[in-house]
Amino acid sequence: MSVTTTRIALATGAQLHQVGLGVYQSSPGVATRTAVTTALELGYRHVDTARIYGNEADVGAAIKASAVPRDQVFVTTKLWNDDHGYDAALRALDASLARLGLDYIDLYLIHWPVPGKRRDSWRALERAFADGRARAIGVSNYLAPHLRELLGQAKVVPHVNQIELTPFLQRRDTCALCREHGIVIEAYSPLTRGQRLGDPTVTAIARAAERTPAQVLLRWGIQHGFVVLPKSVHRERIAENAAVFDFTLDAAAMTRLDALEEGLATGWDPAGAP
Ligand SMILES: NC(=O)c1ccc[n+]([C@@H]2O[C@H](COP(=O)([O-])OP(=O)(O)OC[C@H]3O[C@@H](n4cnc5c(N)ncnc54)[C@H](OP(=O)(O)O)[C@@H]3O)[C@@H](O)[C@H]2O)c1
Secondary structure, three states: OOOOOOEEEOOOOOEEEOEOEEOOOOOOOHHHHHHHHHHHHHOOOEEEOOHHHOOHHHHHHHHHHOOOOHHHOEEEEEEOHHHOOHHHHHHHHHHHHHHHOOOOEOEEEEOOOOOOOHHHHHHHHHHHHHHOOEOOEEEEOOOHHHHHHHHHHOOOOOOEEEEEOEOOEOOHHHHHHHHHOOOEEEEEOOOHHHOOOOOHHHHHHHHHHOOOHHHHHHHHHHHOOOEEOOEOOOHHHHHHHHOOOOOOOOHHHHHHHHOOOOOOOOOOOHHHOO
16 A cells, blocks of 8 residues: 655755654654654655654664665654753754764754743754755744744744644644745644544544544644644554545535634643743
């Protein structure tokens, strides 16, 4: 089985697949290597990791061992909170590249809007972008106020903002600001970490579409123009989560899903971050 997917263009001109494999809480070692190997076999060409996930080495090893050329896989990793600051951020990127076994990263993100040093960290990412160690740079968990602060100082507008997004948490003001500035929006925890897969509206739409609730949530994100980053370590689910390009949710279904906003943050909520 292979995956048909659409691609989204970054401001850099790079194209990334709209479905990427997330590996947060994929255990380091064989579990992550198998998940990435499986995803590449099934046609995924986009993997989202982070230093704090502890599995960069496994992501890199699986890519290297695969038949897929490096330049056809889009790899993201992220700067963790204790690596902020200009020099520290550049050192952290080099350390991530070493663990991944790569000489450049397709996308390097500031993982959280840590107060104090995040401006210096952004200058470091701009430097990494200029020298080619990072082919694109961006942020994660930046809500509208964090983004406005960054846009006030940035020489390079972030190419991506990765935030938690589902019908149950839509961050409309942040998404509008991203669109205004050409920042590609990536939706993390797009399956609500399983917490709303049994929601009656989602399950009813899934039944009508002859799809699974997970596929409905992913399709909702895709039709809003987001990149979606579902995580699974199971082959059937990795396949299921990418089989979302041969059906469409009609306007009525999208409206019903859009009405599910409830401010559900399944992880830490950056709304509280100064
Ligand atoms: N930037 C950030 O701060 C941040 C934060 C959180 C996440 N992320 C990124 O986003 C990715 C996804 O987020 P997430 O891992 O928090 O949550 P998620 O993708 O919403 O949910 C993952 C959970 O759903 C299960 N699952 C996967 N596919 C399924 C399916 N088709 N049907 C039923 N259950 C399914 C997985 O279990 P199995 O693995 O057992 O299948 C896992 O327990 C992460 O891996 C990471 O790359 C980024």
